[in-house]
Amino acid sequence: QKEVEQNSGPLSVPEGAIASLNCTYSDRGSQSFFWYRQYSGKSPELIMSIYSNGDKEDGRFTAQLNKASQYVSLLIRDSQPSDSATYLCAVNAPNNFNKFYFGSGTKLNVKP
Amino acid sequence: DVKVTQSSRYLVKRTGEKVFLECVQDMDHENMFWYRQDPGLGLRLIYFSYDVKMKEKGDIPEGYSVSREKKERFSLILESASTNQTSMYLCASSQLRGQGAYGYTFGSGTRLTVV
Numbered sequence: 001q002k003e004v005e006q007n008s009g010p011l012s013v014p015e016g017a018i019a020s021l022n023c024t025y026s027d028r029g030s031q032s033f034f035w036y037r038q039y040s041g042k043s044p045e046l047i048m049s050i051y052s053n054g055d056k057e058d059g060r061f062t063a064q065l066n067k068a069s070q071y072v073s074l075l076i077r078d079s080q081p082s083d084s085a086t087y088l089c090a091v092n093a094p095n096n097f098n099k100f101y102f103g104s105g106t107k108l109n110v111k112p
Numbered sequence: 113d114v115k116v117t118q119s120s121r122y123l124v125k126r127t128g129e130k131v132f133l134e135c136v137q138d139m140d141h142e143n144m145f146w147y148r149q150d151p152g153l154g155l156r157l158i159y160f161s162y163d164v165k166m167k168e169k170g171d172i173p174e175g176y177s178v179s180r181e182k183k184e185r186f187s188l189i190l191e192s193a194s195t196n197q198t199s200m201y202l203c204a205s206s207q208l209r210g211q212g213a214y215g216y217t218f219g220s221g222t223r224l225t226v227v
């Protein structure tokens with residue numbers, strides 16, 4: 001079992017819709033969770049971090065964490081074509097707060 | 113903004129060559145990392161370092177070594193390049209934190225082709 005699992009997609013949503021991206025992780029000891037966005041041919045960029053159960057909102061982005069279910073999600077409201085990218089979920093190694101495992105990413109296509 | 117600079121965007125090397133990939137960060141971050149990214153396999157950690165002259169193996173260290181002589185610079189070395197090391201190499205840095213880690217800042221990547 002991989003440490004971090006994501007559906008590879010592609011996930012296609014129309015412009016203006018809510019995109020929902022999901023991630024599960026295997027180790028209950030993980031405490032830090034991040035979402036990165038990676039445009040084709042570019043390196044990942046950090047867009048959201050979450051450490052506590054519940055929701056965290058930043059503009060059009062909402063990260064959701066459920067440690068009991070070992071589940072992290074990212075919601076993108078009012079999706080725009082510029083949101084089309086691969087979204088990577090990252091979870092810290094439980095015995096090492098500064099080391100992360102990455103999912104393979106979910107490709108999001110936002111259609112105009 | 114934190115900047116992580118990788119010395120080369122594209123490299124083509126021959127099998128058996130010794131290859132050096134350089135990474136420099138300008139924000140005094142303690143942590144530095146080298147990942148490779150391959151389609152379908154995602155990001156895989158090769159080596160990381162928390163301090164000068166300190167290194168730890170990641171998940172796929174075979175065929176690689178690293179050097180960190182200065183805090184801002186972390187070099188990845190392919191001792192004898194092979195075709196299965198053709199990949200995108202990403203350097204990242206972050207601040208050291210006890211709990212609730214900081215996220216990474218990535219460099220722009222080096223696409224290495226070994227022929």
